[in-house]
Amino acid sequence: MTDSNALDPEDRKIVTLARSARARNGVPEGAAVRDETGRTYVAGTVALDSLKLSALQTAVAMAVASGAKSLEAAAVVTEAESASAQDRAAVRDLGGPGTPVLVAAPDGTVRTTVTAG
Numbered sequence: 001m002t003d004s005n006a007l008d009p010e011d012r013k014i015v016t017l018a019r020s021a022r023a024r025n026g027v028p029e030g031a032a033v034r035d036e037t038g039r040t041y042v043a044g045t046v047a048l049d050s051l052k053l054s055a056l057q058t059a060v061a062m063a064v065a066s067g068a069k070s071l072e073a074a075a076v077v078t079e080a081e082s083a084s085a086q087d088r089a090a091v092r093d094l095g096g097p098g099t100p101v102l103v104a105a106p107d108g109t110v111r112t113t114v115t116a117g
Contacts, residue, residue: 007110010034011102014075017042019108021055022077029078031055033091035068056087056101060094071095074116075102083114092116 007015014032017040022030027044031054034040043058053061056076063071074091076083083091083101091099099116 007102010038011073011075011100014040014073015077015102015104015108015110018055018075018077019104019106022106027055029055029076029080031059031074031076033059033063033068033074033095034072035063036070036072037068038072039063039066039068041066041068054084054087056083057090060090064094068094071099073100073102075104077104077106077108079106082112088114088116 017032018030021042021044025044029045032040032042041059041062043055045055046053046058071094083103097117101114102110103112104110
C-alpha cells in the first residue's frame, strides 16, 4: 500500500476525485483520468440493461469524447485488488502502455500502481 500523502499532488487529486464519484453516486467503482493538458475526467460505473462500462472505461470515454489526445495517469477506486485487463486496455488505447493506473481502496489508500501495459 502507498501512503496517499506521498503521492504527487496531481495523482492524489485524481484518486480523491475517483473516490468522490464512487461515494456520491453509490456505485461499485469511481475513476478519474488526467489528459495531456492536465484536464481531468471523472466517472462512476455505468450499469444499464443495454450498456455496462466500468468506471475507468467511462472516464476514458469521457476524455476521448472531450477531445483528449493522450492520458498522463488514471486512478480507480474499487474493492478489487487491481485494475482489470479491460480497464488497462482502455487506458492503454488512449495513453499508451506506460500510463500509470493507480488502484485505490474505497478509503482512498492506493493499493498498487500498475501500467496500462
